Amino acid sequence: MAKKTKPLRFDTDWKYDPAPESASAAKINEQYDLFMDGRWQKPLSGKYFETINPANEKTLSRVADASEKDVDRAVRSARQAYEKVWKKMAPAERGKYIFRIARMMQEKARELAIIETLEGGKPIRESRDFDVPTAAQHFFYYAGWADKLNYAFPNKKTAPLGVAAQIIPWNFPLLMAAWKIAPALATGNTVVLKPAETTSLTALKLAEIIQEADLPPGVVNIITGAGKTGAAMVNHPDVNKIAFTGSTEVGKIIQRSIAGTNKRSTLELGGKAANIVFEDAAIDQAVEGVVNGIFFNQGHVCCAGSRLYLQESIAKEFIQKLKDRVATLIVGDPMDKNTDIGAINSKNQLDTILKYIQIGKKEGSAIYQPACSLPKKGFWCPPTLFTDVAQSNRIVQEEIFGPVLAILTFRTDDEVIEKANNTPYGLSAGVWTDKGSRIFNMTRRLRAGVVWANTFNKFDAASPFGGYKESGFGREGGLHGLTPYLEIL
Amino acid sequence: MPSKTNSTRLSVLKTYKLYIGGQFPRTESGRYYVVNDGSGNPLANACLSSRKDLRDAVSAARVAFGGWSGRTAYNRGQILYRMAEVLESRQPEMTRELQQSGSSTAQAKKEITACIETLIHYAGWCDKYQQLFSTVNPVASSHYNFSVPEPMGVVGIVSSSENALLGLVQVMCAAIAGGNTCVILANTESPLASISFAEVLATSDLPGGVVNILTGKVPELLPWMAGHMDVNAILCDPSTAIARAGLEQTATSNLKRVITLKKEDILSPYRILDLQEIKTTWHPIENIAPSGAAY
Secondary structure, three states: OOOOOOOOOOOOOOOOOOOEOOHHHOOOOOEEOEEEOOEEEOOOOOOEEEEEOOOOOOEEEEEEOOOHHHHHHHHHHHHHHHHHHHOOOOHHHHHHHHHHHHHHHHHOHHHHHHHHHHHHOOOHHHHHHHHHHHHHHHHHHHHHHOOOHHHOOOOOOEEEOOEEEEEOOOOOHHHHHHHHHHHHHHOOOEEEEEOOOOOOHHHHHHHHHHHHOOOOOOOEEEOOOOHHHHHHHHHOOOOOEEEEEOOHHHHHHHHHHOOOOOOEEEEEOOOOOEEEEOOOOOHHHHHHHHHHHHHHHHHOOOOOOOEEEEEHHHHHHHHHHHHHHHOOOOEOOOOEOOOOEOOOOOHHHHHHHHHHHHHHHHOOOEEEOOOOOOOOOOOOOOOEEEEOOOOOOHHHHOOOOOOEEEEEEEOOHHHHHHHHHOOOOOOEEEEEOOOHHHHHHHHHHOOOOEEEEOOOOOOOOOOOEOOOHHHEEOOEOOHHHOHHHEEEO | OOOOEOOOOEOOOOOOOOEEOOEOOOOOOOOEEEEEOOOOOEEEEEEOOOHHHHHHHHHHHHHHHHHHHHOOHHHHHHHHHHHHHHHHHOHHHHHHHHHHOOOOHHHHHHHHHHHHHHHHHHHHHOOOHHHHHOEEOOOOOOEEEEEEEEEOOEEEEEOOOOOHHHHHHHHHHHHHOOOOEEEEEOOOOOOHHHHHHHHHHHOOOOOOOOEEEEOOOHHHHHHHHHHOOOOOEEEEOOOOOOOHHHHHHHHHHHOOEEEEOOHHHOOOHHHHHOOEEEEEEEEEOOOOOOOOOOO
């Protein structure tokens, strides 16, 4: 039976004044070279490309386009640093360097958050309260592991792999850099890291911090470029480990290109998470959780709760409350501290999202978008809900990577498990219910690497993250995040 | 075919079939190949499994997965132990089987003993590896957060090309002790002991479909196994001379995990871990004592 609850009321006489963060508190160079061997080096290609602010399409800076030869230089410097310095260093000393990086990131947190928002389009509230602090936490967490690896794997010894090539996406640029670099360094590997071509700046800022922290030259090399640069990293013969976060499509290309080699890999790929709400859930909290699940970071989240499964008895009430809540979300200037949904990261991604919205309409689903005025310049998409959706629809099966939620219903726990697991992905899932035994029934049967019960989109350096099935393999975070960078002997 | 007659009685020859879903069907293809003994004389006709047999075996393994992974770890441990019991009682027969394939008596006895010891060892791990590889994670927020290993699902296995029976038992244990179900491609040259071992499985309370055994040509079946969209992982014995590059490329279709068995460290919970995923679960903790008061 549906509980009789009052509708959520958000109307008020109070209006938000603009509360912009100041861009001037961050220093962005006009041009960035490649950070290799502890120095800034011009690309042999001589080429640079522009990076823009997706909220107003203005150019922020120019960054180097690393060619195959540049990649080779970076790998050589990583190899040399590995053989001559890093693998010989006392683990506790290694750890102290990583602690230093964590502390310097905290010191420069405001500047990092501003740049993350300017270049990536995410609300400053998120980069300030989530991305940057969690990135620093990752360095701090893994720093402490460096001299404790012998305690991590019962009855085993460990050894580093060598040079790790790390390729990261544009949705959490600094945080993904931290997820990759921190465990690699703690386990004694050296690194060549490439940020995504639309979000290079915070990784380059991190390179400045690494330089300032006096990390031995070549232990971390940060190079910029697009897919070609990434391919050169994957195919470089002197790389021992590939760590990639991005699409399942590219993940498969990487797996194919290293087939038959001894290169190890970690792949964090796409997802299409089910977020399941039972009738006995705390409904108003669940509404908040669903909103956070899909609209956090404009839905540019591989583990976003993009499929909402509502128990039939509460579906009508829940959808109304969800619409009421979504109508209050503030879409606009990412630098404004009140903004809930910022800019879509790139024109390309906006096109993809709009394509899927068209597909959803064509498939016969009902669309809801709140009335909101979007800025003229930049890339924007209002929060979007689809109802009257079938399990086989493309907006249910395929990852959209934007603020688009497909809403479906179910009657029994067996039915919803069947539907939730009916996807090639298996990255994350959510379940909302007040019944403890049901929580464990569901969380055990959901085939996904991270399951949130009565919460969603929570992350922590101590918490392993990674997928089942086509969402990839390997874990990042926690003790389990050490394994992908170690030979366990 | 050897007639295996003696002066008083015509002996009954055994028909070697496949083991799929707890049943012993013939290959649907109607194909067979001749298996020789150690001296190269024909010993028996074995089923030359087809792509469709493989498909049937994967379906059976998938159907069995929910039940097997959902059983209590204690129960899985008892079933592995039961396998050891049954194999112990069938030692003479299985030893004879290995001898026919060319092993010396001492070799055969040693191999069967090792099989039994392996089963016992893994029976004991069934309800213990979780405690070694699970963690409670101290997250910096008001959440209870823990990580546990879970089986990958359906594992396709390429069995050893030497010590056919022991090799099969080793890969099987690594897979099923951790709650996976599997499809095993038996050693092509000496598959008979593997099928006789299936009779041990069938009488050990092991639910049908948890282990499926196919005989035939590994190079013919492996590409289909590697490309099958409902197989989650491939486990290869290192002795098998298979081209890894091709296998790993085909396995990309659904991002299968391709694992080479570490034989030198075979009696180890890390072999179970090779075929596990790690699941992390979060739940909020009500902030009932913000003032720091105890309760």
